[in-house]
Amino acid sequence: MIMAGGGLGAGFRAALGHWIASHFVSAFPTGTFVVNVIGSFVIGLISVIFADRVVHADWLRLFLMTGLLGGFTTFSSFSLETVQLIHNGRAALAASYIAASVILCVGGAMAGIYAARTLS
Template structure:
């Protein structure tokens, strides 16, 4: 159990730093659209969680430390649903209703589509 907890902690640290770097880079490129950094990491994270989940279904022999470290730790630290919720609230609060609705729809539908794509990619290896 300690090994799994350490793998999750290490993965979470790496994922959080990757989220910070990715979101900062995107925000620097498009400052008015501050939410695009979170959107980008959420879509990438959803794709990766789908892909890894699909691959781990095929390879249940892989160590639980590896699977937990990547799914719970790395991708849990990388994706940012709570940040997404706060940014969505701010868009609505600032009267940017159409932009907020587009962000909501694209994030949710894009995330589900990315998970589907990741699992579909993993199934190609069956």
């Protein structure tokens, strides 16, 4: 189940990344950034749903959190793109990418947790 989720997550990531790249042309790695923010929000949301035992299926938690979101989010891509920005003389853009990613991804996880608790 985890591998199936990972495959689906990677497919969703590729599709969303392609769509974003075709609509938002920028030196800033917008596709990876958006995927990581969305993934952070969703993992926060799902973690509360399973922690509060709204859903009791461990296989579903593993499928969604480890598989789907593991395949969807892109920390290794984030790291490589940051290094590439620095190597291309865009250190300020790299710094803004790091700051925005950390702030908004952590914020996304917090928002997902808040949303799940508010809805339950």
